[in-house]
Amino acid sequence: EAGVTQFPSHSVIEKGQTVTLRCDPISGHDNLYWYRRVMGKEIKFLLHFVKESKQDESGMPNNRFLAERTGGTYSTLKVQPAELEDSGVYFCASSQGATGAPYNSPLHFGNGTRLTVT
């Protein structure tokens, strides 16, 4: 079974540019999550998709961030325009169930995309 795949693994862009991160969840996982770790701090929840619908986007920092999951398969997270404080590691995760307990519906994380805004 292929795991959660994220692309690119690294991205270096200048302030004001646009970057799009992609996440391919495990096949059959309806639930997809984006998390972010900024500057060695805690990992923070950004948003949760159930299929193509945004279930919870309470963690999105501002309207420069746009997440989509057309067709309920892969997801993209676009940052436009990027600012210095957006630098960090963006993790995607998927699970079969959303409200299941970890013993039957754990989160599977990708390796993350390291974003550097200069």
Place this chain on the structure above:
Amino acid sequence: GEDVEQSLFLSVREGDSSVINCTYTDSSSTYLYWYKQEPGAGLQLLTYIFSNMDMKQDQRLTVLLNKKDKHLSLRIADTQTGDSAIYFCAESFPSGGYNKLIFGAGTRLAVHP
């Protein structure tokens, strides 16, 4: 509010036990987790504990939960160089869905000969 605190760094000698500590503020959490992140890799779920348990053991890993003090610890017995990684403590709540996790900043474990 939701807040998870961890010490940032721990150094141990190979073969010794490691103890990584975590404190949290919200006592309504249902599950508490330990994730491991090796260099260049994603987050790997190491173990978790249900909030009505005090202890959970899984091979070299022992998780202790003190709900009164809101303190969670992870003990790694016979620490090996392959255990060098960042360890994240996390909690979840039924109201948020169990996969909306609140993480700490991570503890970097360095194992030296």
